[in-house]
Amino acid sequence: MREAAFVKQNKEKWIAFEKAINLKSNTNPDELAEGYIQLTNDLAYAQTYYEESKTLLYLNALASQAHQKIYKNKKESRNRIVDFWAFEFPLFFKQYHKTLGVAFLIFMAATAIGVISALNDASFLRLILGDAYVNETLNNIAKGDPAAIYKGGSEIGTFLGITINNIRVGFLAFAFGVITSIGTSYILFSNGVMLGAFITFFYTKGVFFEANKQIWLHGTIEISVIIIAGCAGLIMGNSILFPKTFSRRVSFMKGAKDGLKVVISTIPFFIVAGFIEGFITRYTNMPTWLAALIIGVSLILIVFYYLLYPIFLNRLDDEKLRSLKGE
DSSP: OOHHHHHHHHHHHHHHHHHHHHOSSOOOHHHHHHHHHHHHHHHHHHHHHSTTOHHHHHHHHHHHHHHHHHHTTOOOOTTHHHHIIIIIHHHHHGGGHHHHHHHHHHHHHHHHHHHHHHHHOHHHHHHHHOHHHHHHHHHHHHTTOTTGGGGSSOHHHHHHHHHHHHHHHHHHHHHGGGGOHHHHHHHHHHHHHHHHHHHHHHHHTTOHHHHHHHHHHHHHHHHHHHHHHHHHHHHHHHHHHOOTTSOHHHHHHHHHHHHHHHHHHTHHHHHHHHHHHHHTTTOTTOOHHHHHHHHHHHHHHHHIIIIIHHHHHHTSOHHHHHHHHTO
């Protein structure tokens, strides 16, 4: 592209960004960050194709000015971590509710396929769950304790092992988005099929209620956040497939950043799920009312934090939101 055409194409965007960083009033941080990313992208292009040009000098100066405005005397809140989970993330996540819905539908469709396959082909269970797991669980069912497998190992060891594995699965679902949404869809699909085969196994052995009463103690949060991590991967994958008005590179950078925020938000929930599996699920003689209470609270927590709370915060005007933050 000729330099004149490059300038004509981007001139208005640069002027608008220059005005934004010089405004005394607060500019939307996300818009400022997005503008800075586009500016540095244009600067890199100019450095490659228009060396020693006035355009390059201008972009260098603007990038330097923007960097100073953004980072000079930057003050971090003492409660930065708390603010992220309490306000920043829920406000941000509302825009991706539809993407979360898509991740949920993919997972549920895969679960249905797992159920149907397991009902119609007994060998499918062993293919998906493995012979060792199936044989051990059959022995436990014969002893009258279908969920006894969760009693194995130490409490702390189980907690750490399960938590690390679940976080690994969550980040894998996100990372596979780098090969577009198809990669993340595969992770969601494979985990959904596994869940379908898993619950069908207990159904065919006549211990559906007894087993699920224990499994969903930790499974409610665990399965939910795997779907949410899948949403993170779809965000990144969609940014590659559908860049909209951005260049594909800028769109990908934005999608990767947004997806990373989502997957990071799941870490505390994976820790809670691991704690429940390590310390609580092993008590297979737990009263039904107590198991139902834990499952119900877990479900309410997920629905509130990822669905209802973001909607609530986004409906507040700026004054009410600042008041809620204590500013």
